[in-house]
Amino acid sequence: MRAGEPCAGGTRPGSDPWSRPRKWRAVWSGAMIRSRLFAARSWPVLEGVGCWTPLARVFPRPGRLLPQHASPRLLSVSCADCTKHQEPPRKKLLSEKKLKRHFVDHRRVLVRGGRGGDGVSCFHSEPRKEFGGPDGGDGGYGGHVILRGRFDRQVKSLSSVLSQYQGFDGGAGGRKNCFGRSGAVLYIQVPVGTLVKEGNEVLADLSHPGDEFIAALGGAGGKGNRFFLANSNRAPTTCTPGQPGQERVLFLELKTVAHAGLVGFPNAGKSSLLRAISNARPTVASYPFTTLNPHVGVVHCEDQQQIAVADIPGIVRGAHRNRGLGLAFLRHIERCPFLLFVLDLSVPEPWTQLDDLKYELEQYREGLSERPHAVVANKVDLPQARAQLPQLQAHLGREAIALSAATGENLEGLLLHLKELHDDHVAAELERGRQPLRW
Ligand SMILES: Nc1nc2c(ncn2[C@@H]2O[C@H](COP(=O)(O)OP(=O)(O)OP(=O)(O)O)[C@@H](O)[C@H]2O)c(=O)[nH]1
Numbered sequence: 074m075r076a077g078e079p080c081a082g083g084t085r086p087g088s089d090p091w092s093r094p095r096k097w098r099a100v101w102s103g104a105m106i107r108s109r110l111f112a113a114r115s116w117p118v119l120e121g122v123g124c125w126t127p128l129a130r131v132f133p134r135p136g137r138l139l140p141q142h143a144s145p146r147l148l149s150v151s152c153a154d155c156t157k158h159q160e161p162p163r164k165k166l167l168s169e170k171k172l173k174r175h176f177v178d179h180r181r182v183l184v185r186g187g188r189g190g191d192g193v194s195c196f197h198s199e200p201r202k203e204f205g206g207p208d209g210g211d212g213g214y215g216g217h218v219i220l221r222g223r224f225d226r227q228v229k230s231l232s233s234v235l236s237q238y239q240g241f242d243g244g245a246g247g248r249k250n251c252f253g254r255s256g257a258v259l260y261i262q263v264p265v266g267t268l269v270k271e272g273n274e275v276l277a278d279l280s281h282p283g284d285e286f287i288a289a290l291g292g293a294g295g296k297g298n299r300f301f302l303a304n305s306n307r308a309p310t311t312c313t314p315g316q317p318g319q320e321r322v323l324f325l326e327l328k329t330v331a332h333a334g335l336v337g338f339p340n341a342g343k344s345s346l347l348r349a350i351s352n353a354r355p356t357v358a359s360y361p362f363t364t365l366n367p368h369v370g371v372v373h374c375e376d377q378q379q380i381a382v383a384d385i386p387g388i389v390r391g392a393h394r395n396r397g398l399g400l401a402f403l404r405h406i407e408r409c410p411f412l413l414f415v416l417d418l419s420v421p422e423p424w425t426q427l428d429d430l431k432y433e434l435e436q437y438r439e440g441l442s443e444r445p446h447a448v449v450a451n452k453v454d455l456p457q458a459r460a461q462l463p464q465l466q467a468h469l470g471r472e473a474i475a476l477s478a479a480t481g482e483n484l485e486g487l488l489l490h491l492k493e494l495h496d497d498h499v500a501a502e503l504e505r506g507r508q509p510l511r512w
C-alpha cells in the first residue's frame with residue numbers, strides 16, 4: 074500500500090489493539106494516535122487536491138490534544154504500519170508546457186534583511202540577594218537574505234521569485250543575560266546563470282550551482298543593560314533596540330546557461346533541430362516567432378558527456394533596432410561558449426542569412442560573432458534547398474553541415490561537429506585553469 078492511501082476496512086482481522094494484552098496497549102495506542110493524526114487530518118486534503126500536502130501543515134502542533142470526538146475504532150493498525158514506512162511527500166514535477174508558460178528572465182526584487190532583536194533591561198533577582206546587578210541579554214541578529222543559484226529542471230526561470238523578501242527577525246534578549254535567537258537565513262532559489270545587479274553595477278554572477286550572494290544583511294541585535302555595566306554605573310537601565318536589516322532593490326537577470334546556442338532567423342528550423350537531437354520539446358510551427366522563450370536540450374554523447382544546446386528565439390534583420398523580438402533574447406547567447414548558426418536553405422540566397430546574423434550579434438556585443446561556431450544548412454530534404462547547397466558552400470568558403478531536421482538526414486554530422494566544439498571548449502577552459510561548464 075502506498076503512503077497516504079486509505080486502509081481498506083479500518084483494522085486488520087485479528088489485529089484489534091483492544092484485544093491485546095494490557096501491557097501492549099499503551100505502546101499500541103501511542104502508535105495509533107500518531108496514525109490517527111495522519112489518517113484523520115490528511116485524507117480530506119489528499120482526496121480533494123489529488124497531490125501530496127506537506128505533513129507539517131496537516132499535523133497539529135506537538136503537545137496539542139486530539140479532538141475529543143475521535144473514536145478509537147477509527148484508528149487502524151495498518152495505517153500505523155504504513156505511516157512508519159511512508160516516503161517524504163514529493164513535489165509534483167511541472168510539465169515542460171507549464172514551465173515555459175511563465176518564463177521570466179528578469180525581475181526587480183526588494184530585499185530586506187531581518188531586524189535585530191531588542192536588548193532587554195532587567196535585574197537579577199534571587200532571594201536574599203538584594204543587588205543582583207543588571208542581567209538583560211542582547212538581542213539576536215536579524216537573518217540575512219541570500220540568493221542561491223540552483224541547477225534544476227524545475228527552476229528554469231525567475232517566475233517563482235517574488236517582488237519582495239523580508240528576512241527573519243532576531244529574537245529579543247532575555248533575563249539572566251540570555252541572548253536572543255538569531256533570525257534564520259532566508260534563501261531565494263534562482264536558476265543558475267542569474268546575474269544580480271544594483272542599478273547598472275553587476276554585483277554577482279551566480280553561474281554555478283550552489284553559488285550564493287548575500288542580497289541583504291540582517292540587522293545587529295540591540296544591547297541589553299548588562300552591556301552597559303561599568304564602574305561608574307553599577308545599575309544601568311539602558312538597553313538599545315535592534316537595528317533594521319539592510320534594504321536593497323536588486324535587478325535579477327537570467328542568462329540561459331548552455332554549451333551551444335542555436336542562432337537563426339525565424340522558421341529556420343532551430344526548434345525542429347533541437348527536438349531531433351535532444352529530448353527537449355519546443356513547439357514547432359510554420360509561422361515565425363513560434364519560440365518565445367529559450368529552451369535547453371541535452372545531447373548525450375557516447376563517452377557519458379552531456380552537451381547542452383539552447384534554442385533561442387529567432388533573430389531578424391534590424392533586431393538591434395528592436396525589430397522582431399529585438400535583442401532581448403541575445404543575452405541568452407552570451408553564456409554559450411560556442412554557437413550553431415542555423416540557415417534555412419529553402420529561401421533564396423540563404424548565404425546572406427549568415428552575414429545578417431553575425432552583424433546583429435556584433436551590434437549586440439562586440440566579438441560575439443567570433444565565438445567558435447559551426448554553420449548548419451537546414452531543410453536539405455526539399456529539392457530547391459538541395460539545389461542551393463553548392464552555391465552556399467562556395468559563398469561561405471567553408472563546409473556547412475547540410476542536414477534535415479525533419480527527416481533526420483545527416484544529424485550524425487552535426488553531432489560530430491558539436492562534440493568537436495565541446496572538446497575544444499573543455500580543453501581551452503582547462504588550459505585557462507577554469508572548470509568547464511558541466512551539465
Ligand atoms: N521540409 C523541412 N521542413 C522543416 C525542417 N525543419 C523545420 N522545418 C519546418 O520549418 C517550420 C519552422 O520550424 P521551427 O523549428 O519552428 O523553426 P524555428 O527556427 O524554431 O522558428 P522560430 O521559433 O519562429 O524562430 C516548421 O513548419 C517545420 O516543420 C526540415 O528539415 N525540412
Ligand SMILES: [Mg+2]
Pocket residue numbers: 343344345355356357363364384
Ligand atoms: Mg522555434
